[in-house]
Amino acid sequence: MRKICLLGSTGSIGTQTLDVIRSHKEEFQLIGLSFGRNVALGLKQIQEFRPKVVCVYSKEEANLLYPDLPPGVKVVYGEQGLVEVAAVCEADILVNAVMGSIGLKPTLGAIESGKDIAIANKETLVTAGHLVTEMAKKYEVELIPVDSEHSAIYQCLHGDVEKDVDRLILTASGGSFRDRSLSELEGVTVEEALNHPNWEMGAKITIDSATMMNKGLEVIEARWLFNIPYEKIDVILHKESIIHSMVEYIDGSVLAHLGTPDMRVPIQYALSKPKRLVLHGGQKLNLWEVGSLHFEKPNMERYRCLKMAFEAGKIGGSAPTVLNAANEIAVSEFLNGNIPFLGIDQLVEKALSDHSPTSDPSLDEIVMIDEETRNKIKSYLN
Ligand code: NDP
Ligand code: MG
Numbered sequence: 001m002r003k004i005c006l007l008g009s010t011g012s013i014g015t016q017t018l019d020v021i022r023s024h025k026e027e028f029q030l031i032g033l034s035f036g037r038n039v040a041l042g043l044k045q046i047q048e049f050r051p052k053v054v055c056v057y058s059k060e061e062a063n064l065l066y067p068d069l070p071p072g073v074k075v076v077y078g079e080q081g082l083v084e085v086a087a088v089c090e091a092d093i094l095v096n097a098v099m100g101s102i103g104l105k106p107t108l109g110a111i112e113s114g115k116d117i118a119i120a121n122k123e124t125l126v127t128a129g130h131l132v133t134e135m136a137k138k139y140e141v142e143l144i145p146v147d148s149e150h151s152a153i154y155q156c157l158h159g160d161v162e163k164d165v166d167r168l169i170l171t172a173s174g175g176s177f178r179d180r181s182l183s184e185l186e187g188v189t190v191e192e193a194l195n196h197p198n199w200e201m202g203a204k205i206t207i208d209s210a211t212m213m214n215k216g217l218e219v220i221e222a223r224w225l226f227n228i229p230y231e232k233i234d235v236i237l238h239k240e241s242i243i244h245s246m247v248e249y250i251d252g253s254v255l256a257h258l259g260t261p262d263m264r265v266p267i268q269y270a271l272s273k274p275k276r277l278v279l280h281g282g283q284k285l286n287l288w289e290v291g292s293l294h295f296e297k298p299n300m301e302r303y304r305c306l307k308m309a310f311e312a313g314k315i316g317g318s319a320p321t322v323l324n325a326a327n328e329i330a331v332s333e334f335l336n337g338n339i340p341f342l343g344i345d346q347l348v349e350k351a352l353s354d355h356s357p358t359s360d361p362s363l364d365e366i367v368m369i370d371e372e373t374r375n376k377i378k379s380y381l382n
Pocket of ligand 2: 148
Protein backbone atom coordinates (compact mmCIF):
# COMPACT_ATOMS: atom_id res chain seq x y z
CA MET A 1 0.00 0.00 0.00
CA ARG A 2 1.53 3.33 -1.07
CA LYS A 3 0.66 6.27 1.14
CA ILE A 4 0.08 9.41 -0.88
CA CYS A 5 0.05 13.11 -0.14
CA LEU A 6 -1.56 15.19 -2.90
CA LEU A 7 -1.11 18.93 -3.42
CA GLY A 8 -3.66 20.60 -5.69
CA SER A 9 -6.44 18.04 -5.20
CA THR A 10 -9.21 20.16 -6.74
CA GLY A 11 -7.40 20.83 -10.04
CA SER A 12 -7.28 18.93 -13.30
CA ILE A 13 -4.33 16.72 -12.30
CA GLY A 14 -5.53 16.57 -8.68
CA THR A 15 -8.99 15.21 -9.50
CA GLN A 16 -7.52 12.70 -11.96
CA THR A 17 -5.05 11.57 -9.30
CA LEU A 18 -7.99 10.96 -6.98
CA ASP A 19 -9.69 8.94 -9.77
CA VAL A 20 -6.61 6.73 -9.91
CA ILE A 21 -6.49 6.32 -6.11
CA ARG A 22 -10.24 5.63 -5.99
CA SER A 23 -9.98 2.95 -8.65
CA HIS A 24 -7.06 1.17 -6.93
CA LYS A 25 -7.92 1.26 -3.24
CA GLU A 26 -5.92 -1.92 -2.70
CA GLU A 27 -2.76 -0.11 -3.89
CA PHE A 28 -3.05 3.47 -2.70
CA GLN A 29 -4.10 5.39 0.38
CA LEU A 30 -4.47 9.16 0.58
CA ILE A 31 -2.89 10.55 3.74
CA GLY A 32 -2.83 14.29 3.09
CA LEU A 33 -4.19 16.73 0.58
CA SER A 34 -4.20 20.41 -0.25
CA PHE A 35 -6.40 22.65 -2.31
CA GLY A 36 -6.83 26.39 -2.67
CA ARG A 37 -10.24 28.00 -2.65
CA ASN A 38 -12.59 25.35 -4.00
CA VAL A 39 -14.00 24.44 -0.58
CA ALA A 40 -17.14 22.74 -1.97
CA LEU A 41 -15.15 20.16 -3.95
CA GLY A 42 -12.38 19.92 -1.35
CA LEU A 43 -14.87 19.07 1.37
CA LYS A 44 -16.36 16.25 -0.71
CA GLN A 45 -12.85 14.88 -1.25
CA ILE A 46 -12.10 15.04 2.48
CA GLN A 47 -15.33 13.23 3.30
CA GLU A 48 -14.59 10.53 0.74
CA PHE A 49 -10.87 9.94 1.36
CA ARG A 50 -10.56 10.91 5.04
CA PRO A 51 -6.98 12.25 4.87
CA LYS A 52 -5.22 13.00 8.15
CA VAL A 53 -4.03 16.50 7.17
CA VAL A 54 -5.53 19.07 4.84
CA CYS A 55 -4.12 22.41 3.71
CA VAL A 56 -6.27 25.22 2.26
CA TYR A 57 -5.48 28.62 0.80
CA SER A 58 -6.14 30.77 3.90
CA LYS A 59 -7.84 30.95 7.27
CA GLU A 60 -11.05 31.95 5.50
CA GLU A 61 -11.29 28.61 3.66
CA ALA A 62 -10.31 26.76 6.85
CA ASN A 63 -13.22 28.42 8.68
CA LEU A 64 -15.60 27.39 5.92
CA LEU A 65 -14.46 23.77 6.31
CA TYR A 66 -14.69 23.38 10.10
CA PRO A 67 -18.48 22.91 10.51
CA ASP A 68 -18.56 19.89 8.14
CA LEU A 69 -15.15 18.42 8.87
CA PRO A 70 -15.07 14.69 9.76
CA PRO A 71 -13.34 13.92 13.09
CA GLY A 72 -9.58 13.43 13.13
CA VAL A 73 -8.73 15.70 10.19
CA LYS A 74 -6.16 18.40 10.91
CA VAL A 75 -6.48 21.61 8.89
CA VAL A 76 -3.60 23.97 8.12
CA TYR A 77 -3.46 26.87 5.66
CA GLY A 78 -1.33 29.21 3.58
CA GLU A 79 2.16 28.75 2.21
CA GLN A 80 3.46 27.49 5.54
CA GLY A 81 0.62 24.99 5.70
CA LEU A 82 1.51 23.70 2.26
CA VAL A 83 5.06 23.01 3.42
CA GLU A 84 3.72 21.35 6.56
CA VAL A 85 1.31 19.03 4.80
CA ALA A 86 3.96 18.05 2.23
CA ALA A 87 6.61 17.32 4.83
CA VAL A 88 4.84 16.15 7.94
CA CYS A 89 2.29 13.63 6.83
CA GLU A 90 3.66 10.10 6.86
CA ALA A 91 3.29 9.55 3.13
CA ASP A 92 5.69 7.62 0.88
CA ILE A 93 5.15 9.89 -2.08
CA LEU A 94 4.10 13.48 -2.71
CA VAL A 95 2.07 14.21 -5.83
CA ASN A 96 2.72 17.86 -6.53
CA ALA A 97 -0.13 19.12 -8.72
CA VAL A 98 -0.39 22.73 -7.63
CA MET A 99 -0.07 25.39 -10.26
CA GLY A 100 2.94 27.68 -10.19
CA SER A 101 6.19 28.21 -8.33
CA ILE A 102 4.26 28.15 -5.03
CA GLY A 103 5.02 24.41 -5.29
CA LEU A 104 8.77 24.88 -4.76
CA LYS A 105 9.08 25.05 -0.95
CA PRO A 106 6.68 22.15 -0.28
CA THR A 107 8.62 20.05 -2.79
CA LEU A 108 11.91 20.77 -1.06
CA GLY A 109 10.30 20.04 2.32
CA ALA A 110 8.93 16.72 1.10
CA ILE A 111 12.32 15.73 -0.30
CA GLU A 112 13.98 16.54 3.03
CA SER A 113 11.48 14.30 4.75
CA GLY A 114 12.45 11.44 2.43
CA LYS A 115 9.42 11.26 0.12
CA ASP A 116 9.57 10.47 -3.55
CA ILE A 117 8.04 13.22 -5.63
CA ALA A 118 5.59 12.61 -8.47
CA ILE A 119 5.95 15.97 -10.14
CA ALA A 120 3.26 17.54 -12.31
CA ASN A 121 4.09 21.04 -11.11
CA LYS A 122 6.67 21.89 -13.80
CA GLU A 123 7.03 25.51 -12.64
CA THR A 124 8.91 24.20 -9.59
CA LEU A 125 11.53 22.54 -11.77
CA VAL A 126 11.76 25.53 -14.08
CA THR A 127 12.24 28.06 -11.31
CA ALA A 128 14.76 26.05 -9.28
CA GLY A 129 15.63 22.80 -11.05
CA HIS A 130 19.19 22.85 -9.75
CA LEU A 131 18.05 23.04 -6.10
CA VAL A 132 15.36 20.38 -6.45
CA THR A 133 17.61 17.87 -8.23
CA GLU A 134 20.54 18.49 -5.88
CA MET A 135 18.32 17.96 -2.88
CA ALA A 136 16.72 14.82 -4.36
CA LYS A 137 20.19 13.39 -4.87
CA LYS A 138 21.26 14.28 -1.34
CA TYR A 139 18.21 12.70 0.30
CA GLU A 140 18.13 9.79 -2.18
CA VAL A 141 14.55 10.32 -3.27
CA GLU A 142 13.23 9.95 -6.78
CA LEU A 143 11.63 12.64 -8.93
CA ILE A 144 9.03 10.82 -11.00
CA PRO A 145 7.54 12.67 -13.94
CA VAL A 146 3.77 13.10 -14.28
CA ASP A 147 3.84 15.38 -17.30
CA SER A 148 2.90 13.11 -20.22
CA GLU A 149 5.99 13.93 -22.33
CA HIS A 150 8.37 13.31 -19.46
CA SER A 151 6.58 10.16 -18.39
CA ALA A 152 6.93 8.95 -21.99
CA ILE A 153 10.67 9.67 -21.98
CA TYR A 154 11.08 8.11 -18.53
CA GLN A 155 9.48 4.93 -19.90
CA CYS A 156 11.66 4.93 -23.05
CA LEU A 157 15.00 5.67 -21.36
CA HIS A 158 17.40 2.77 -20.85
CA GLY A 159 21.12 2.38 -20.42
CA ASP A 160 23.58 5.19 -19.98
CA VAL A 161 21.84 8.47 -20.77
CA GLU A 162 25.06 10.41 -21.18
CA LYS A 163 26.67 7.89 -23.56
CA ASP A 164 23.75 6.27 -25.37
CA VAL A 165 21.21 9.03 -25.91
CA ASP A 166 21.50 11.43 -28.82
CA ARG A 167 18.25 13.36 -28.35
CA LEU A 168 15.09 13.63 -26.35
CA ILE A 169 12.24 14.56 -28.69
CA LEU A 170 9.32 16.26 -26.98
CA THR A 171 6.09 16.24 -28.95
CA ALA A 172 3.82 19.31 -28.92
CA SER A 173 0.20 19.49 -30.00
CA GLY A 174 0.58 23.17 -30.87
CA GLY A 175 -2.31 24.23 -28.60
CA SER A 176 -5.49 26.12 -29.41
CA PHE A 177 -4.00 28.33 -32.13
CA ARG A 178 -1.77 25.89 -33.97
CA ASP A 179 -3.50 26.56 -37.29
CA ARG A 180 -3.20 30.34 -37.07
CA SER A 181 -0.37 32.60 -38.15
CA LEU A 182 1.16 35.14 -35.78
CA SER A 183 -0.87 38.00 -37.33
CA GLU A 184 -4.08 36.01 -36.85
CA LEU A 185 -3.46 35.96 -33.09
CA GLU A 186 -4.19 39.64 -32.62
CA GLY A 187 -7.42 40.09 -30.71
CA VAL A 188 -8.02 36.39 -29.92
CA THR A 189 -10.22 35.98 -26.86
CA VAL A 190 -9.65 34.17 -23.58
CA GLU A 191 -12.43 31.71 -24.49
CA GLU A 192 -10.74 30.84 -27.79
CA ALA A 193 -7.38 30.39 -26.06
CA LEU A 194 -8.94 28.09 -23.45
CA ASN A 195 -10.27 25.76 -26.12
CA HIS A 196 -7.50 23.16 -26.37
CA PRO A 197 -7.98 20.60 -29.16
CA ASN A 198 -6.66 17.48 -27.38
CA TRP A 199 -6.39 17.92 -23.62
CA GLU A 200 -8.65 19.24 -20.87
CA MET A 201 -6.43 21.00 -18.36
CA GLY A 202 -6.32 23.87 -15.89
CA ALA A 203 -6.59 27.41 -17.32
CA LYS A 204 -2.93 28.41 -16.90
CA ILE A 205 -1.44 25.40 -18.68
CA THR A 206 -4.04 25.68 -21.46
CA ILE A 207 -2.86 29.23 -22.16
CA ASP A 208 0.75 28.05 -21.88
CA SER A 209 -0.05 25.47 -24.55
CA ALA A 210 -1.48 28.14 -26.83
CA THR A 211 1.68 30.28 -26.50
CA MET A 212 3.90 27.15 -26.53
CA MET A 213 5.43 28.39 -23.30
CA ASN A 214 4.23 25.05 -21.96
CA LYS A 215 6.63 23.26 -24.30
CA GLY A 216 9.36 25.70 -23.34
CA LEU A 217 8.80 24.97 -19.64
CA GLU A 218 8.84 21.27 -20.51
CA VAL A 219 12.22 21.62 -22.24
CA ILE A 220 13.65 23.03 -19.00
CA GLU A 221 11.79 20.38 -17.00
CA ALA A 222 13.39 17.67 -19.19
CA ARG A 223 16.84 19.17 -18.74
CA TRP A 224 16.53 18.72 -14.98
CA LEU A 225 14.60 15.46 -14.80
CA PHE A 226 16.96 13.63 -17.15
CA ASN A 227 20.12 15.63 -16.51
CA ILE A 228 20.66 16.24 -20.20
CA PRO A 229 22.01 19.35 -21.98
CA TYR A 230 19.67 21.61 -23.99
CA GLU A 231 21.57 20.75 -27.17
CA LYS A 232 20.14 17.24 -26.88
CA ILE A 233 16.51 18.32 -26.48
CA ASP A 234 14.28 18.86 -29.51
CA VAL A 235 10.63 19.76 -29.95
CA ILE A 236 8.44 18.47 -32.76
CA LEU A 237 4.86 19.44 -33.58
CA HIS A 238 2.57 16.44 -33.59
CA LYS A 239 -1.05 17.49 -33.66
CA GLU A 240 -2.65 14.15 -32.81
CA SER A 241 -0.99 13.87 -29.35
CA ILE A 242 -0.69 10.10 -29.80
CA ILE A 243 3.09 9.89 -29.50
CA HIS A 244 3.75 11.44 -26.11
CA SER A 245 7.53 11.82 -26.69
CA MET A 246 10.57 9.93 -27.94
CA VAL A 247 14.17 9.06 -27.18
CA GLU A 248 16.72 8.83 -30.00
CA TYR A 249 19.77 6.67 -29.31
CA ILE A 250 23.24 6.92 -30.88
CA ASP A 251 22.55 3.94 -33.17
CA GLY A 252 19.59 5.78 -34.72
CA SER A 253 16.95 3.77 -32.84
CA VAL A 254 14.03 5.92 -31.72
CA LEU A 255 11.85 4.67 -28.87
CA ALA A 256 8.43 6.26 -28.55
CA HIS A 257 5.60 6.05 -26.05
CA LEU A 258 2.12 6.03 -27.57
CA GLY A 259 -1.37 6.14 -26.15
CA THR A 260 -4.64 8.03 -26.21
CA PRO A 261 -4.34 11.46 -24.60
CA ASP A 262 -5.35 10.66 -21.00
CA MET A 263 -3.39 12.14 -18.10
CA ARG A 264 -4.47 9.32 -15.80
CA VAL A 265 -1.96 7.07 -17.62
CA PRO A 266 1.17 9.00 -16.59
CA ILE A 267 -0.34 9.84 -13.17
CA GLN A 268 -1.05 6.18 -12.46
CA TYR A 269 2.34 5.04 -13.72
CA ALA A 270 4.09 7.60 -11.50
CA LEU A 271 2.33 6.05 -8.51
CA SER A 272 2.59 2.37 -9.45
CA LYS A 273 5.88 2.09 -11.31
CA PRO A 274 7.54 -0.23 -12.13
CA LYS A 275 4.26 -2.12 -11.77
CA ARG A 276 1.54 -1.57 -14.39
CA LEU A 277 -2.10 -1.41 -13.35
CA VAL A 278 -5.30 -1.60 -15.39
CA LEU A 279 -6.56 1.88 -16.21
CA HIS A 280 -10.20 1.68 -15.22
CA GLY A 281 -12.37 3.61 -17.67
CA GLY A 282 -9.40 4.20 -19.99
CA GLN A 283 -9.56 3.96 -23.78
CA LYS A 284 -7.13 1.71 -25.61
CA LEU A 285 -5.34 3.20 -28.59
CA ASN A 286 -6.82 2.15 -31.92
CA LEU A 287 -4.31 3.11 -34.61
CA TRP A 288 -6.68 2.11 -37.42
CA GLU A 289 -9.07 4.75 -36.20
CA VAL A 290 -6.29 7.33 -35.81
CA GLY A 291 -5.22 6.60 -39.39
CA SER A 292 -2.20 8.87 -39.76
CA LEU A 293 0.19 10.78 -37.57
CA HIS A 294 1.65 14.16 -38.56
CA PHE A 295 4.90 15.86 -37.65
CA GLU A 296 6.24 19.35 -38.28
CA LYS A 297 9.24 21.38 -37.23
CA PRO A 298 8.19 24.31 -35.02
CA ASN A 299 8.89 27.79 -36.35
CA MET A 300 10.73 29.58 -33.54
CA GLU A 301 9.66 33.02 -34.78
CA ARG A 302 6.02 31.94 -34.58
CA TYR A 303 6.48 30.32 -31.17
CA ARG A 304 8.51 33.01 -29.44
CA CYS A 305 7.84 31.68 -25.95
CA LEU A 306 9.44 28.38 -26.90
CA LYS A 307 12.46 30.23 -28.25
CA MET A 308 12.76 32.35 -25.08
CA ALA A 309 12.52 29.26 -22.89
CA PHE A 310 15.38 27.57 -24.74
CA GLU A 311 17.43 30.76 -24.42
CA ALA A 312 16.66 31.26 -20.72
CA GLY A 313 17.42 27.60 -20.06
CA LYS A 314 20.80 27.85 -21.78
CA ILE A 315 21.67 31.06 -19.90
CA GLY A 316 20.69 29.23 -16.72
CA GLY A 317 21.07 30.60 -13.19
CA SER A 318 18.14 32.88 -12.40
CA ALA A 319 17.00 33.37 -16.03
CA PRO A 320 14.46 30.50 -15.94
CA THR A 321 13.13 31.86 -12.62
CA VAL A 322 12.40 35.16 -14.35
CA LEU A 323 10.93 33.45 -17.41
CA ASN A 324 8.57 31.48 -15.20
CA ALA A 325 7.50 34.27 -12.84
CA ALA A 326 6.93 36.72 -15.71
CA ASN A 327 4.90 34.13 -17.55
CA GLU A 328 2.77 33.25 -14.51
CA ILE A 329 1.78 36.89 -14.04
CA ALA A 330 1.36 37.62 -17.75
CA VAL A 331 -0.95 34.60 -18.17
CA SER A 332 -3.01 35.61 -15.18
CA GLU A 333 -3.31 39.17 -16.57
CA PHE A 334 -4.45 37.73 -19.91
CA LEU A 335 -6.98 35.47 -18.19
CA ASN A 336 -8.30 38.50 -16.29
CA GLY A 337 -8.76 40.37 -19.55
CA ASN A 338 -6.08 42.99 -18.79
CA ILE A 339 -3.68 42.29 -21.67
CA PRO A 340 -4.04 40.84 -25.17
CA PHE A 341 -2.81 37.32 -25.98
CA LEU A 342 0.28 38.64 -27.77
CA GLY A 343 1.08 40.71 -24.67
CA ILE A 344 2.16 37.55 -22.87
CA ASP A 345 5.36 36.97 -24.81
CA GLN A 346 6.08 40.71 -24.90
CA LEU A 347 5.99 40.91 -21.10
CA VAL A 348 8.15 37.82 -20.70
CA GLU A 349 10.65 39.20 -23.20
CA LYS A 350 10.83 42.54 -21.39
CA ALA A 351 11.30 40.87 -17.99
CA LEU A 352 14.12 38.73 -19.37
CA SER A 353 15.90 41.61 -21.08
CA ASP A 354 15.68 43.74 -17.90
CA HIS A 355 17.24 41.00 -15.77
CA SER A 356 20.94 40.40 -15.10
CA PRO A 357 21.07 36.69 -14.30
CA THR A 358 22.70 35.41 -11.13
CA SER A 359 24.42 32.05 -11.46
CA ASP A 360 23.56 29.21 -9.10
CA PRO A 361 20.95 31.18 -7.09
CA SER A 362 20.11 30.04 -3.55
CA LEU A 363 16.53 29.39 -2.42
CA ASP A 364 16.34 32.84 -0.84
CA GLU A 365 17.59 34.45 -4.04
CA ILE A 366 15.07 32.53 -6.12
CA VAL A 367 12.20 33.56 -3.87
CA MET A 368 13.38 37.18 -4.07
CA ILE A 369 13.86 37.19 -7.86
CA ASP A 370 10.48 35.52 -8.36
CA GLU A 371 8.80 38.20 -6.25
CA GLU A 372 10.72 41.06 -7.91
CA THR A 373 9.78 39.80 -11.37
CA ARG A 374 6.10 39.59 -10.47
CA ASN A 375 6.20 43.17 -9.17
CA LYS A 376 8.11 44.37 -12.22
CA ILE A 377 5.49 42.94 -14.59
CA LYS A 378 2.75 44.67 -12.62
CA SER A 379 4.71 47.95 -12.76
CA TYR A 380 5.10 47.66 -16.59
CA LEU A 381 1.33 47.37 -16.77
CA ASN A 382 0.77 50.44 -14.62
P1 NDP B 1 -5.47 23.54 -12.03
O1 NDP B 1 -5.53 25.00 -12.14
O2 NDP B 1 -6.56 22.73 -12.61
O3 NDP B 1 -5.31 23.14 -10.49
C1 NDP B 1 -4.41 23.76 -9.64
C2 NDP B 1 -4.58 23.23 -8.23
O4 NDP B 1 -3.69 23.94 -7.37
C3 NDP B 1 -5.97 23.42 -7.63
O5 NDP B 1 -6.23 22.40 -6.71
C4 NDP B 1 -5.85 24.76 -6.92
O6 NDP B 1 -6.79 24.92 -5.85
C5 NDP B 1 -4.45 24.66 -6.37
N1 NDP B 1 -3.79 25.96 -6.23
C6 NDP B 1 -3.62 26.91 -7.19
N2 NDP B 1 -2.99 27.97 -6.69
C7 NDP B 1 -2.75 27.71 -5.39
C8 NDP B 1 -2.14 28.43 -4.32
N3 NDP B 1 -1.65 29.66 -4.50
N4 NDP B 1 -2.07 27.84 -3.11
C9 NDP B 1 -2.56 26.60 -2.92
N5 NDP B 1 -3.16 25.87 -3.88
C10 NDP B 1 -3.26 26.41 -5.09
O7 NDP B 1 -4.07 23.11 -12.65
P2 NDP B 1 -3.67 21.76 -13.41
O8 NDP B 1 -4.13 20.58 -12.62
O9 NDP B 1 -4.02 21.85 -14.83
O10 NDP B 1 -2.09 21.85 -13.34
C11 NDP B 1 -1.35 21.65 -12.13
C12 NDP B 1 0.12 21.53 -12.48
O11 NDP B 1 0.30 20.37 -13.30
C13 NDP B 1 0.67 22.70 -13.29
O12 NDP B 1 1.99 22.93 -12.92
C14 NDP B 1 0.62 22.21 -14.74
O13 NDP B 1 1.58 22.80 -15.54
C15 NDP B 1 0.92 20.72 -14.53
N6 NDP B 1 0.41 19.84 -15.58
C16 NDP B 1 -0.93 19.78 -15.83
C17 NDP B 1 -1.43 18.96 -16.83
C18 NDP B 1 -2.90 18.83 -17.05
O14 NDP B 1 -3.31 17.99 -17.87
N7 NDP B 1 -3.74 19.58 -16.39
C19 NDP B 1 -0.53 18.17 -17.69
C20 NDP B 1 0.86 18.28 -17.31
C21 NDP B 1 1.30 19.09 -16.30
P3 NDP B 1 -8.27 25.59 -6.01
O15 NDP B 1 -8.73 25.33 -7.40
O16 NDP B 1 -9.06 24.86 -4.96
O17 NDP B 1 -8.12 27.03 -5.70
MG1 MG C 1 2.95 18.04 -21.03
